Amino acid sequence: MAAYGLTGEFLNLGGEPSDHRVVAAMSGGVDSSVVAAVLHRAGYQVVGMTLQLYDHGEAVHRKGACCAGQDIHDARRVAEAMGFAHYVLDYETRFREAVIEDFADTYLAGFTPIPCVRCNQSVKFADLLATSKQLGADCLVTGHYIQRTMNGNRPELRRAADAGKDQSYFLFATTEEQLDYLRFPLGHLNKDQTRELAAALGLIVAAKPDSQDICFVPDGDYASVVEKVRPGASRPGEIVHLDGRVMGQHEGVLRYTVGQRRGLGIATGEPLYVVRLDAEAAQVIVGPREALQVRKITLTDVNWIGDGDLSEADGLTVGIKVRSTRPPKPAVLEVGEDSVFVLLDAGEEGVAPGQACVFYSHPDHDRVLGGGWIRATG
Structure with a gap:
């Protein structure tokens, strides 16, 4: 661990590690598991927290999604093997209201949402952070690939050392107050180093694949999720060229995103892209690439x-x-x-x-x- 800079002092909390209680957000993946395990091995009082964000039964057989049934099981097994406390918090209602319903309404309004940012804003760095403070923890640590550095007494957020794993885009909404309390121990590592640590610690998730999809969107089918959350809300309409020509029909603007070229369902002699979505008029506006x-x-x-x-x-x-x-x-x-x-x-x-x-x-x-x-x- 020391070889990668993860020594007992790397959280910059002062004193001895054993003096500090820290909450580790554990998704069940390799990144957050390594963070929790390394902290425990370094002597911190680790409390692992996993959020159950959507229906456990439906999630058990999902692959490539965080916080699903198998992921909760994996997080619990890591904690048991290492010997630190672990709890599962039921945040289904909160997650549905703040993230899933917002996701559906945003698509129906003709916008393209980023639910992972909303989850960080409204659940992980808000509710979970508040819970951590209630438990008397000195900080909340996560497995995100981003760096937190100090400039005097003020923390700053910096991109991860591994540009390919950098998650700063999804953490832009982190406030100064939250940054005071958060820690990101993996920001200076690359994924291979993280997996090496997992293997050295004997973690069962050392070779577990990374999450790929949005956790509540099976196989990337956004439209089916929106229609399930807001049945009947999607309206069919016209696909219209920038010059006013009606090019075809669509089954709902939620099935399109700005910049999309494939799957428009129209045959023309020129490549066309989605330039704009007008949810109020139920129109998908298309045009040449330069219009983007x-x-x-x-x-x-x-x-x-x-x-x-x-x-x-x-x-x-x-x-x-x-x-x-x-x-x-x-x-x-x-x-x-x-x-x-x-x-x-x-x-x-x-x-x-x-x-x-x-x-x-x-x-x-x-x-x-x-x-x-x-x-x-x-």
């Missing part, structure tokens, strides 16, 4: 964890990511009284309302400065 280029993005619910107040960031050049898999691109923040805008140096394709726009320090793109939800593009 966006230079201005309007944001809402912006979280700022950079230096000073958000108002002081007006005119600041940052790197932004509008999709988790894309590298940051240069842009300028424009902070108004009621809105925040992002002005891109060069156009970006497939910017979908409902997704996140995450800010990074420029030009190194290392520090996470916050971000907001994309409300509109122009």
Whole structure:
């Protein structure tokens, strides 16, 4: 463990590890299991917590999803084998209201949601964090690949050392208050090193595959989940070209996302992409690829964890990511009284309302400065 920098002092809590109680959020996967096991081995008073987020019976046979029945079982077995306490908290109702229903309503409104961010905002870094404090824990630790560093007495959020596993896009909504209490021990490691630690500790999940899908979306079929949550809410309508031509019919805007090319169900002599969704008119607007280029993005619910107040960031050049898999691109923040805008140096394709726009320090793109939800593009 020491070879990877995971010694008894790596949480920066002061004193001896045995003086500190820490809550470890355990999904049942290899990352969170390694965090909990290493902390326990280092001498901390570890309390493992696993959230049951949706129907246990339906989840047991799901593969590639966190917090399902098998995952709860795996987390419990890791805790038992290592010898630390473990609890399962029933958050089904809270998760359904804050994440699943929001997911369905966002799709029906013609936006593209990111439920993993909503889960962090409303459940993991809110309810679970509050529960950890009630238990007298000194911090809440997770298996996320992101780094928390100190600048004097102030914590800062930075991208993971392993760019391929970096999860900063999904953690942009972490507030300063939450960051004071959170710890991310794996941020300086890569996945191979994490698995080596799991094997060295003898964890049963050492070779367990990573989660791939959104935990409550079987096989990536978003539409079926939305229709189950909001039966009858989806309306059929027209697929319309930017020039006004009606190209065909669709069964609901929730089945489309901005930037989509395949599966439009229309035959033309030119490649067409989904440019915009108009849920009110039940229209899917399509056009050529160049119509996807966006230079201005309007944001809402912006979280700022950079230096000073958000108002002081007006005119600041940052790197932004509008999709988790894309590298940051240069842009300028424009902070108004009621809105925040992002002005891109060069156009970006497939910017979908409902997704996140995450800010990074420029030009190194290392520090996470916050971000907001994309409300509109122009």
